Amino acid sequence: MSKLYTGAEIVFKCLEDQKVEYIFGYPGGAVLPIYDELKNHSSIKHILVRHEQGAGHAAEGYARSSGKPGVVLVTSGPGATNVVTALTDAYMDSVPLVCISGQVPTHLIGTDAFQECDTTGITRPCTKHNWLVKDIKDLSKVMHEAFKVATTGRPGPVLIDIPKDIQFAKTKYTKFKKEKKLNGKLHNKFSQNEIDQLIDLISKAKKPVVYTGGGVINSGPQASETLKEFVRLIGFPITSTLQGLGAFPGDDNQFIGMLGMHGTYEANNAMHDCDLLINIGARFDDRITGKIDEFSPKSKKIHIDIDPSSINKIIKVDLAIVGDVNEVIKSAVKKINKKQNGLKNSNKQKISKWWEQIQKWRTKDSLGFINSDKEIKPQYAVKRLYELTKNQDTFITTEVGQHQMWAAQHYKFNKPNRWMTSGGLGTMGYGLPAAVGVQIAHPDKLVIDIAGEASVLMTMQEMSTAVQYNLPIKIFILNNQYMGMVRQWQELLHEKNYSESYSEALPDFVKLAEAYGCKGIKADNPLELDDKIKEMIDYKGPVIFDCHVDPNENCFPMIPSGKPHNQMILGPNDKEENKITGKGKSLV
Amino acid sequence: MSSPKSAYSIPTKKGKLDTHIFVVWVDNESGVLARVVGLFSGRGYNIESLAVAEVDAAKNISRITIVTTGTPQVIDQIKLQLKKLVPVHKVADFKREDKKVIFKEMALLKIVAHKKKIEKCLKECKKFNPVILDKTDKSVVVQITALRREIDKMGKKLKPYGLTSTSRTGAIAMTRGAETFK
Numbered sequence: 001m002s003k004l005y006t007g008a009e010i011v012f013k014c015l016e017d018q019k020v021e022y023i024f025g026y027p028g029g030a031v032l033p034i035y036d037e038l039k040n041h042s043s044i045k046h047i048l049v050r051h052e053q054g055a056g057h058a059a060e061g062y063a064r065s066s067g068k069p070g071v072v073l074v075t076s077g078p079g080a081t082n083v084v085t086a087l088t089d090a091y092m093d094s095v096p097l098v099c100i101s102g103q104v105p106t107h108l109i110g111t112d113a114f115q116e117c118d119t120t121g122i123t124r125p126c127t128k129h130n131w132l133v134k135d136i137k138d139l140s141k142v143m144h145e146a147f148k149v150a151t152t153g154r155p156g157p158v159l160i161d162i163p164k165d166i167q168f169a170k171t172k173y174t175k176f177k178k179e180k181k182l183n184g185k186l187h188n189k190f191s192q193n194e195i196d197q198l199i200d201l202i203s204k205a206k207k208p209v210v211y212t213g214g215g216v217i218n219s220g221p222q223a224s225e226t227l228k229e230f231v232r233l234i235g236f237p238i239t240s241t242l243q244g245l246g247a248f249p250g251d252d253n254q255f256i257g258m259l260g261m262h263g264t265y266e267a268n269n270a271m272h273d274c275d276l277l278i279n280i281g282a283r284f285d286d287r288i289t290g291k292i293d294e295f296s297p298k299s300k301k302i303h304i305d306i307d308p309s310s311i312n313k314i315i316k317v318d319l320a321i322v323g324d325v326n327e328v329i330k331s332a333v334k335k336i337n338k339k340q341n342g343l344k345n346s347n348k349q350k351i352s353k354w355w356e357q358i359q360k361w362r363t364k365d366s367l368g369f370i371n372s373d374k375e376i377k378p379q380y381a382v383k384r385l386y387e388l389t390k391n392q393d394t395f396i397t398t399e400v401g402q403h404q405m406w407a408a409q410h411y412k413f414n415k416p417n418r419w420m421t422s423g424g425l426g427t428m429g430y431g432l433p434a435a436v437g438v439q440i441a442h443p444d445k446l447v448i449d450i451a452g453e454a455s456v457l458m459t460m461q462e463m464s465t466a467v468q469y470n471l472p473i474k475i476f477i478l479n480n481q482y483m484g485m486v487r488q489w490q491e492l493l494h495e496k497n498y499s500e501s502y503s504e505a506l507p508d509f510v511k512l513a514e515a516y517g518c519k520g521i522k523a524d525n526p527l528e529l530d531d532k533i534k535e536m537i538d539y540k541g542p543v544i545f546d547c548h549v550d551p552n553e554n555c556f557p558m559i560p561s562g563k564p565h566n567q568m569i570l571g572p573n574d575k576e577e578n579k580i581t582g583k584g585k586s587l588v
Numbered sequence: 589m590s591s592p593k594s595a596y597s598i599p600t601k602k603g604k605l606d607t608h609i610f611v612v613w614v615d616n617e618s619g620v621l622a623r624v625v626g627l628f629s630g631r632g633y634n635i636e637s638l639a640v641a642e643v644d645a646a647k648n649i650s651r652i653t654i655v656t657t658g659t660p661q662v663i664d665q666i667k668l669q670l671k672k673l674v675p676v677h678k679v680a681d682f683k684r685e686d687k688k689v690i691f692k693e694m695a696l697l698k699i700v701a702h703k704k705k706i707e708k709c710l711k712e713c714k715k716f717n718p719v720i721l722d723k724t725d726k727s728v729v730v731q732i733t734a735l736r737r738e739i740d741k742m743g744k745k746l747k748p749y750g751l752t753s754t755s756r757t758g759a760i761a762m763t764r765g766a767e768t769f770k
Binding site: 311 | 618622626630661664668669672674
């Protein structure tokens, strides 16, 4: 007779089979049997967070920077509800997470037991799928299916709710066999005909633009290599969404910057005026498209995505190719190299006028700002941070707000998986715990959270986690004492009624750092900024860097929502031409 | 309209709404209906009617029939979103006008009235395969099968004759001929 294992043992056996190295979690009554079992499995290290939301974001940071699924372990009731924000965040940004939650014993389900909640009910809309395991015999099958659902197709979070009695119950364990068969929810069956159409459109285009998104990153590092090859081969300008940054080198001449609400002048105008738009792994988010009716009105549109429901959801496209980004563009590159040898040269001639136009737009220098020698400008701070860290392999996370956009605009990423930011859900408090997860996955790399002082306070408790595990994360706070993006919208769109956007009584971040047992650095003078950044980088442990910046700086360029791409507000360098006055003001 | 200020975006004009019938084959497991219905409510799709029951006990398959309205783009989205759900095996969608598909709904009608009025009611029901399930001096419970619209009409028509309660199954659908949906 084969050996019987408890549910808790089976959980770990499955995690071992899935080659899980780290779990991020927080214990509680309903998961104690699993925590009890932890000591018997040395290949799995548990990272104790200070709040379950932090566990979720840390697992997201881990997953995004490593390409492996993040694993979260929480207790029932509040443990599960606290992780909901992180699950939703992962769902919106397609991050593979496997969340295991404890549940009250099966006989108590539905009785309003202590720390009971309808976890599968609550998390149903924010996971790809979830399971309540009511029979010990289902546990190993569910565990393995969970990993499969989380990591295949368009990745995303899943949750397994395991009642406490199931964790104690015993059954046989059947070894997991890695299936090669697709699960029917995978879509990678594009045809050669579609590739031919793609190439045909490419060869006819005079004003093309490639618009890439997080799908390229999710397709794996190889996809970024293939993308580079593809884009260099066809010679088209390329822009990227917030999530796609790093898939194509940010300092390459063919890269025309991020597009969308705070995208560059050249990227947004190229989107508006182009005659061919190739969307690779992006989803026409509303922060990208602006006004739908006037979105890229003159272009043929191609959409390459692994998720069929992303296609024609917002923007009708002329050619849809459903498949894994890497596979699709690899197949296109192959075809171009094989059959259309002349395409490379003829194409470059055809689009040379388009490049001239783009160069003209570039001269606007839409990311420009007026620097100061008295105050630190936030853009300047990000630029200096970039210059001083670009020579090493640096991982950047962010919170949400102005600092996030400045980071996206001024920090140039050359590799995928180096940029972790909450785009879809826009979760303030994401960056610090995400940095914890990134540092776990890359213990020897420099990991910086470019933060805002308001966001970072939402999950500041995770500094304690960083200190516990000696994670030398750097929290680079652009401190403007405001919820900057809220303040900016209030200034531009709500008659400067700064309702509740100023944070009074902010903590002294240097002392706070010391209280957590890490280093605090404060900077408020642009002349000493470089030295202080160097001091931060050189310090061997976690640092909170309190960078006092101009509180009144706004993030430009900006497409006010409800406006098309060619109606951007540019920065102060361009004020004369673009004053927001009278009627225009009420419209932005 | 006041100025939109920081409105996210201004809604664009809506297209024409079509009525579609979705047939969804799902694993008959707990929570599956909540997933399907939650998808509709979460994404703001309509449900006009919903009929669910297990159809294959051996394979543990339930068949859900949903009548919904939406623009062609929304209908397309509903189908693709349904297909993404893990317990969903296949999804068929039919336009209400589709001649190749039979749509039927069953209703139970309770009429409380004098004999003469009851007679009249039954006469009205004749077209719709009436089956009398219960009869007393003052009342009758009659079962009819018809199209949704026809049952809607019957409801209005029979009100004056003493129709006191109606129970409907919601539409179910099946293709005509030897073909089955793959």
